[in-house]
Amino acid sequence: MNLSETQRITIEKHVETFLTKPGALLPLMHAIQDSLGYIPEDSYPIISSAYNLSIAEIHGFVTFYHHFRTSPSGKNILQVCRAESCQSMGSESIENYCKKVLGVDYHETSKDGVITLEPVYCLGNCACSPSVMMNDKVIGRVTPEKIDNIIKAVKQS
Structure with missing residues (x-):
């Protein structure tokens, strides 16, 4: 062991x-x-x-259970909602943008160890789709610009 x-x-x-x-x-x-x-x-x-x-x-x-991890995560967890409401409002482009900017796929951590990217299947924020959650904070009406600001904020903390 x-x-x-x-x-x-x-x-x-x-x-x-x-x-x-x-x-x-x-x-x-x-x-x-x-x-x-x-x-x-x-x-x-x-x-x-x-x-x-x-x-x-x-x-x-x-x-x-998607919530459980079998390897250590990064310092922060960024979850992208993949439920129907978010998908209909463009979450696929948000998830692709996150993967590109972070240089990772789902269940992977950025090279600097700061952010792990995870899928989530509903954040309960459907009225503000597409949504993501950074650690414990749900963020709605996400755009690539918002993603950049979210990533910048956690990297500076």
């Missing part, structure tokens, strides 16, 4: 916390990602053993 001792202890504590709770897998994964920033694939055997699930089941669970 390539987990650090600190990561292993953190994961084991979370596993113990949720072990006896019904439907524990989802909150367990959130807790691990909240603590580590992602769910390391090397944690699957620990979780598998504790919950009597196969490693394939753990992998399937983690990869089913």
Whole structure:
């Protein structure tokens, strides 16, 4: 296993916390990602053993939910909404612009480690489509100029 001792202890504590709770897998994964920033694939055997699930089941669970990451993210997360309302208002051109400007595809991090680009399937901001979310802030009526300003702001912080 390539987990650090600190990561292993953190994961084991979370596993113990949720072990006896019904439907524990989802909150367990959130807790691990909240603590580590992602769910390391090397944690699957620990979780598998504790919950009597196969490693394939753990992998399937983690990869089913778009929110979970299996590798560290950048300092900031830029999510581009891909739901129908945003698509009808031009989010595809926004997503292509983000990919071009950042030099990454979805689930990748810019070379400077500042921004990870992620798809999201509805930010609940349909009246202001197209929308993105930078970290915890939803931004509507996005244009390439707004994307430039968003990126500039996080790189300066």
